[in-house]
Structure formats: C-alpha cells, structure tokens
Amino acid sequence: MAIIYSYPVYNPNGSDLLLGSKVVDVNGDPLDKNVTVNYTVGALANYIIADIVRKIAWEFVIQQDSLGDRPDGSLSFELYNSGVNFADVTTIKISDSTSGGKYALEYLQSLVGSTISISNSNDINNFGIYILNSLTQDPIEPTFYNADLTFKVGNGILSNTKLYYIEASAIGLVGDKNFVYTQAVPAVTWTITHNLEKYPSVSVVNSSNQLGYGQVNYISLNQLTLTFSAAFAGKAFLN
Numbered sequence: 555m556a557i558i559y560s561y562p563v564y565n566p567n568g569s570d571l572l573l574g575s576k577v578v579d580v581n582g583d584p585l586d587k588n589v590t591v592n593y594t595v596g597a598l599a600n601y602i603i604a605d606i607v608r609k610i611a612w613e614f615v616i617q618q619d620s621l622g623d624r625p626d627g628s629l630s631f632e633l634y635n636s637g638v639n640f641a642d643v644t645t646i647k648i649s650d651s652t653s654g655g656k657y658a659l660e661y662l663q664s665l666v667g668s669t670i671s672i673s674n675s676n677d678i679n680n681f682g683i684y685i686l687n688s689l690t691q692d693p694i695e696p697t698f699y700n701a702d703l704t705f706k707v708g709n710g711i712l713s714n715t716k717l718y719y720i721e722a723s724a725i726g727l728v729g730d731k732n733f734v735y736t737q738a739v740p741a742v743t744w745t746i747t748h749n750l751e752k753y754p755s756v757s758v759v760n761s762s763n764q765l766g767y768g769q770v771n772y773i774s775l776n777q778l779t780l781t782f783s784a785a786f787a788g789k790a791f792l793n
Contacts, residue, residue: 640682
C-alpha cells in the first residue's frame with residue numbers, strides 16, 4: 555500500500571467519502587462488533603455543526619416529554635402553544651441549560667434589561683427582537699425561568715423542535731435616542747410623552763431660545779412633566 559502522503563491532495567467535496575467505524579447503533583447503544591462504514595464529508599460536517607449548535611441553543615417544544623416533564627434544554631410556553639408568531643410573544647419559559655446540556659443561567663441573567671434576539675439556527679429570516687424585561691425562576695419547575703419580553707421587531711413563527719439562539723442583539727438600535735417637544739401654548743406644566751423607554755435628561759428653551767428652568771417629574775420610562783414658576787411656550791430637548 556502506498557504511503558498516505560503520496561496520494562494527490564484535493565479540496566473536499568460534500569459527497570466525498572471517508573472511512574470509519576460504527577461503534578453504536580441508531581439508539582446510541584454499543585454494537586457487539588464494530589462495523590466498517592463510509593461517511594460523506596457533508597454528513598460529517600452537518601453532524602459537527604449540529605453538535606455545536608445544540609451546545610449554545612435551545613430547542614422549542616410544544617409538548618411534554620415521555621415522562622410528562624417539560625424537556626430540559628428547551629424553550630416553551632406555559633400551555634405549550636404551537637406556531638406562535640414572534641410578534642405575539644410576551645412571555646416564554648427557558649431552561650437553565652441549553653439543548654446540549656450546557657448550564658447557561660448566568661449567561662441568561664446577564665441579558666436582563668438588554669435587547670435580545672431569539673433566532674432560528676437554520677433560518678436567518680426567522681427571528682424576534684425583544685427587550686428582556688425580567689427573568690424569574692419558575693416556582694413549580696425550578697430548572698426553568700420565565701422571561702418577560704417586549705417585542706420590538708421580527709419575522710415568522712416559533713416552530714416545534716427547531717433550535718433557537720438567545721443572544722444580545724444590536725438590530726434596531728441606532729445609537730442614543732432623543733426627542734424634541736414643542737409647547738406652542740404658554741403653560742405652567744408641560745406633559746411630555748416621548749416613548750424613549752428611559753429617564754432622559756431635559757433642557758428647556760422659551761420661544762426666544764433662552765434657557766428655562768423647571769421641575770422634572772418622571773411619570774414613567776416614556777412620560778414626564780415639567781413644572782415652571784410661570785406659564786410660557788417653548789421647546790424641551792430630551793436625551
């Protein structure tokens with residue numbers, strides 16, 4: 555037999571064959587006798603990719619496992635809904651481990667308060683972008699955490715048995731947001747709805763572009779009031 559390095563060198567093709575030994579059956583049980591087999595390069599590549607993905611992704615499920623438990627390493631809804639649009643998702647249960655058994659709770663907790671994406675590992679156009687508002691341990695199923703989500707943008711539906719990445723996302727972010735409010739009619743109190751989803755800093759000018767000063771009262775992340783000692787018109791700049 556010729557020395558291996560004497561054979562020609564080619565770039566591999568997906569249909570090329572590799573020689574190997576089969577040591578377990580289709581159920582993962584050891585074979586009594588190893589079997590010599592061929593593998594295609596494409597099949598081996600797909601296996602390696604799938605194995606890596608399972609370690610960093612969660613499998614979406616719409617039913618319990620054979621023991622009646624919520625499957626470890628899964629994403630699911632409280633009532634196992636199927637075919638749900640990303641745009642309709644407000645809460646979802648997440649296992650504290652990935653589909654491949656990697657413990658990931660600290661990673662998930664680090665995403666709280668951030669913009670995240672939940673995306674199909676095999677379809678880049680199947681995704682949802684959310685604010686992860688909170689992540690709380692389920693009191694009945696302690697290895698699962700309930701994620702409270704605010705939908706931002708997305709496309710498609712969550713599909714049974716598909717693997718989904720959960721990661722920080724910059725989609726839809728265009729830098730720090732700001733808002734300019736115009737008070738056309740003189741008033742002592744200005745009520746401003748800005749929808750910036752934060753407590754912004756505020757600067758005020760009157761109709762002559764002179765700085766004004768007043769008391770800021772933050773009603774919520776999206777609304778505030780400005781109260782002045784006298785009524786006047788002008789603009790408020792929120793950053």
